[in-house]
Amino acid sequence: MIEVRFHGRGGQGGVTSAEMLAIAAINEGKYAQAFPSFGPERRGAPVIAFARVSDRKIRNRTKVYHPDIVVVLDPSVLKIVNVEDGLKEDGVLVINSAKSVAELRQDYGFKTALARVDATRIAMEELGLPITNTTMLGALVKANGLIAVDSLVGPLEHRFGRIAARNIKAMQRAYQETEVAGKE
Amino acid sequence: MAKRIGIEVSLGISEAVKLANVDAIAAYPITPQTHIVEHLSELVADGELDAAFIPVESEHSAMSVCAGTAAAGARTYTATSSQGLALMNEILFIIPALRLPIVMTLANRSLSGPISIWNDHSDLMSVRDTGWISLFAENGQEAFDLTLQSFRIAEDRRVMLPINVNIDGFTLSHVIEPHEFLSQEEVDAFLPPYEPIIQLNPDKPVSMGMVGIPEIYFEAKKAQDVALIESKKVIKEVFQDFGDRFGRYYDFIEPYRAEGAEVLLLTMGSISETAMEAIDLMRDQQGKKVGLLRLRLWRPFPNEELRQLLSGVGALGVVDRAVSYAGAGAPVATEIRSALYNCESKPYIASFIAGLGGRDVTIEDFVTMADLTVEMAAKKEVHEYKMIGVRE
DSSP: OEEEEEEEEBTSOHHHHHHHHHHHHHHTTOEEEEEEOSSOOOBTSEEEEEEEEESSOOOOOSOOSSOSEEEESOGGGGGTSOTTTTOOTTOEEEEEOSSOHHHHHHHHOOOSEEEEEOHHHHHHHHHSSOOOHHHHHHHHHHHSOSSOGGGGHHHHHHHHGGGHHHHHHHHHHHHHHOEEEOOO | OOOEEEEEHHHHHHHHHHHTTOSEEEEOOOTTTHHHHHHHHHHHHTTSSOSEEEEOSSHHHHHHHHHHHHHTTOOEEEEEOHHHHHHHHHHHTHHHHTTOOOEEEEEEOOOSSSOOOSOOSHHHHTTGGGOOEEEEOSSHHHHHHHHHHHHHHHHSTTTOOOEEEEEETTTTTTOEEEEEOOOHHHHHHHSOOOOOSSOOOTTSOOOOSOOOOTTTHHHHHHHHHHHHHHHHHHHHHHHHHHHHHHSOOOOSEEEESOTTOSEEEEEOSTHHHHHHHHHHHHHHTSOOOEEEEEEOEEESOOHHHHHHHHTTOSEEEEEESSOOTTSSSOHHHHHHHHHHTTOSSOOEEEEEEEOGGGOOOOHHHHHHHHHHHHHHHHTTOOOSOEEESOOO
């Protein structure tokens, strides 16, 4: 089982990221869960969402305490939230940042495997909005191939309707552009 | 086997209600139940479900409207949580007394105060004695299946009682997970149209909800109690038929790895799934002879079935999700102690309260409770209840 925690800010669509991942995995015939950090929606506040993906039926219904993957949708939460909290030793941090892997390691002391992509830039270019939830799905799948990148297309089409094509392009661009570095 | 679809548990329940082809829905939004009725209102507005969706100004009115539509012979559904259920309280007692087969989803949420939108079972426990049938789902598939089965149980002429189907708020209601839906043909073959025995109809006037003078009130209450006890037969029948048709079998109490267990835990609702993971850990990696009983039917309480399952068991740890303040035990544990008190062979019973107001009940918590049950049983410790996972 692979457990994922998404960090973003309320309104940025982190819950949608978790949902799209779970639905794509279920469509592949896997088992999956996605759920928000249950609570009232708080626009702009740091929020988290969770997902689990497994080949077997998932029974654990607690929050994810020891994720295999942590996805950071908004670089500004890096300064206020310990995104590495509970991350497994062989886990991977997937970060939206304009900074290089080396700069991120220097600024935040990250030792784990690290994937980074400038998702905000991609989102601005493709969607015209700094909303990175779909873009970061591409980065996530690049960092850990828990599902096939093509499996995201169907769920995104279903969810986003007329703006689906742009979101799919942003996701696919992030999959191409994400830089992955092993742990130090 | 149907294809598994990834969908939010709340929307899966809406789908079941649609497949049941209900005639009337009256509801007031309250977190974490809202997504269910929100989606139903969309289905009605889009013409996918031919039903009257009646928005109301409060839950008291929601249940009052449901009483009216059910009395008029309409298949009736509603959903609520917590404070909403509390506001319905007055009407909840009247529904089973009038023998109205309403189905209600209860997305379990703690009661204020402090204000909490998160999950525990204090809302259901506050309406324990209203005379409804109460079922618990552990996951989205069960929520879907039990919702459909509830209409058939409730409307069976041998039952004619309302049912609340309990799903844990947020930990179930807001989770996206795999579901296998049934087709309209399959549901239609399983669930016949509702045919009321009597109904409010201006052309054939009847009176419902009359005064019960001392010469008749007691008999009316006895009849209601007998009906609830007797409903167990129909519940069993419907569970069996559903299993035979669709391959998913349900029971009043479902044991998990209970064979040869020296100690059993007992849970209700979605924490049962986490508890199964804990049992696997304790059995396979820690060599402990631990098993689990998952209680699905809370009312009518399965007294006889519990006595059979617990005969010869050394110790039982009951995990409650509600407090009966300063009582003799937590609600479920008190019930089980009471059901077994006069039996010759009965286990030591520890009563635990865990996961109030959305506090996670983790695998480690279940290991703690299993170990504590063994220790307390060895010392024959007399106690009311212990709270687990709370800061002192």
